[in-house]
Amino acid sequence: MRERFVSFTTQQLDEDPRLAVALAEITMAGFRPAQERHPDRVINVGIREQLLVGVGGGLALTGLRPVVHTFASFLVERPFEQVKLDFGHQGTGAVLVSASASYDWPAGGFTHMAPGDVALLDTLDGWTVHVPGHPDEAEALLRHAYAAGDDKVYVRLSEQSNAAPRPVDGAGLLTVREGRAGVVVAVGPLLDNVLAATEAMDVTVLYATTVRPFDEAALRAAVAPALSGAAGGAGASGPSGTVRSADVVLVEPYLAGTSAGAAAAALIEVPHRVLGLGVGRAELRRFGTIEEHTAAHGLDPRGLRERISSFFRW
Incomplete structure (x- = not known):
């Protein structure tokens, strides 16, 4: 799913001048070609996750559609105050795209696991949460999220996948x-x-x-x-x-x-x-x-x- 996220988002950066990507080292290698073409819209803040979310909030205030990405534990848990304030309190939106949430990278240990990420976002108002079960579904839901105006969207990518995709519409069961x-x-x-x-x-x-x-x-x-x-x-x-x-x-x-x-x-x-x-x-x-x-x-x-x-x- 993460590979599909990189390829699809790179394509969208070429086609949509409103889209911007903020990274904190994670997956940066995959976005290097996109950064070379769009240095003003692909930003790597280094291992500074609170800053990562703050930059996303700032990009949103300029009218861009920010895509903010890193591991779930560093995207939702560590910078939760920034998620709450820089998007919710400021009334801005973004697409948070996580990887390696519950136990997708066991060797990383508990510091790199975030099984409580969706429950934590449930304490905030107005978040749409997508949990794709296949790379094709991930692309469909990312497309839906990128086009969702200025909404607050969380897309939870996984190393786990079902054998085949299902038709998903970003809405119902x-x-x-x-x-x-x-x-x-x-x-x-x-x-x-x-x-x-x-x-x-x-x-x-x-x-x-x-x-x-x-x-x-x-x-x-x-x-x-x-x-x-x-x-x-x-x-x-x-x-x-x-x-x-x-x-x-x-x-x-x-x-x-x-x-x-x-x-x-x-x-x-x-x-x-x-x-x-x-x-x-x-x-x-x-x-x-x-x-x-x-x-x-x-x-x-x-x-x-x-x-x-x-x-x-x-």
């Missing part, structure tokens, strides 16, 4: 599989694992690549069959007379439960249960590999199958 017993929302690069885990389950699988704003209407529509009795029985009550609930599992490649509040808000008018699966809060101190971290957090197909089936009581 996409229905990948339909079922009657519950709903599983798979975010970004975890879709393939979710599909493998739920292959034998009678559940609807929704795919999310734009998680903020959260598509409340699509989630309500997806849970409607179970609430109407499509899973058996009549009305909103089960065979024993108990009230049916909208059962939803969220599978996110960042901090577990990040979108639980958004899902609960969407279902506030109906009985519901929400299970948030994702990266755990406990620090895993062995570097290992991406695959080992995925399994340790229970986000591989086997781990997901066990927890999802238990939640749906199968």
